[in-house]
Amino acid sequence: MVKSILFFTFSTVLLWSTETIAPAALQEQCLQCHTTQHIPSEAIYRRYLMRYSSRETIKQKIFSYLKAPVIERSIMPPQFFKKFSIKEASSMSDEVLRRRIDDYIDYFDVSKRLFVPSGQN
């Protein structure tokens, strides 16, 4: 019984400690607004991922949208903009913007989240 409790505690601590944490700059310059305005950044990333697959294309598509946001260029459906207003063009420099996009992709990076459950490898 004691062993089971110890194992459970250890596993929980381990899982908590490996949880993905967003870089401070990304949190401050991007995710913060998304959180406060309830704009689902994860759902947006998932849509990018499912449509464009490759990291390079996703980076390019996000960059071009953030530089000149229009509904037609957005990954989200037009209905989405009935609830959420379209954002203004980014004021960040290209270099900074690209770095934030990299952080954004790294934060949600699938290859870091995937793992082989023990006993199956």
Next chain:
Amino acid sequence: MYPSEKRSLYRFILIYLLSTLILFSAGSYLFYAFEKHHLLDRQREALKHEGERIQHQLMLLQKRFADKLPYPAKQPYESAIFDKNKDLIFSTFSLPLKINFAQEYSLRGRYLVYIKPIDPYYLGAAYLMIRIPVDQEGISSLQRMILLFMLGAGLFFVIIGYYLGRLFVAPMRESIERMNGFIQDTTHELNTPISTILTNLELMEELHKCNAPEEMQRIEIASKTLSRIYDDLTYLRLHNNYHRDVQPIDLSALIRERLLYFATAITAKRISLTETIESGVTLEIDRDDAIRLIDNLISNAIKYNHTRGLLAVALTSRELQVKDSGIGIEKKDLETIFERFKRANKSEGGFGIGLNIVSQVAQRYGFEISIDSTPNIGTEVAIQW
């Protein structure tokens, strides 16, 4: 079993087994290829199902998109997902250097590899690669089964081939036996009259001083020819179980003696004889074997020579050479000239056993025979020891 019968039987069995082997090998190969294909097909089908399962799981993971995404791995499959640019997203094994994304199924080393394009790109995966070890156990068991079958069939066909071969050579055996029976009966019946003629011929020459020397000479030649044929036939009939007294023989003296024996025939045909006989040449051989060898060479050189032709007999310590200026032998016949009952030229009488006896004697003592002949120029036979 007679040598020719044995030879024919072996040839028949060899051809029969070779053709059967080729047929069965082709059949077995086709069966093996078909079964292996079938076996791999089953694995391909399993890979396809696994692909469907992983794709479904990726879809669920895409929906969930938690911090930790458990990859849907399942033994014995190993898999990997790639994005649209064929860059690796995640893999459960170390990947080979080169991956052919265009080929749906491929054999890579001991693995069967399956590439499945995924659309929509759940978790960004555009390609799914799954591999599974090829069912070597199944293939090995298939190979064992085919090998056992081939061995069993081989044994069966050897037995069948042997009995078929015996049936195949039976007529040959009968004809050889008939011929041998005939020779045996003939030799038995010829023995007494030939001996009587020769003895009385000598008596007539010595005691009665016959007034017809030419007629006597012809009778003598004919009788000696008959006597030699008798000796040859007896030799052929008995050569397998004939007791040999192998001892050093003065070959020089023996050749001179045999040339004297043939002197009447040589003179009658007005042949010029050249003897180059080294004195004191001895050879370990049975006397009767040596006589059969020498007699047949000289007799052929006389028989197939032209009137007023040339006959050269040369003896050295290493070789006996008999050369004539006769009708010669065609090149195509030279290879088979030593076969029994083989007669390259049928214009002269004979059974075609002379050179066969020469060949048998040479074979028994390990001598080498070389024959060189040109039609209408002559023949040269050399025996080396």
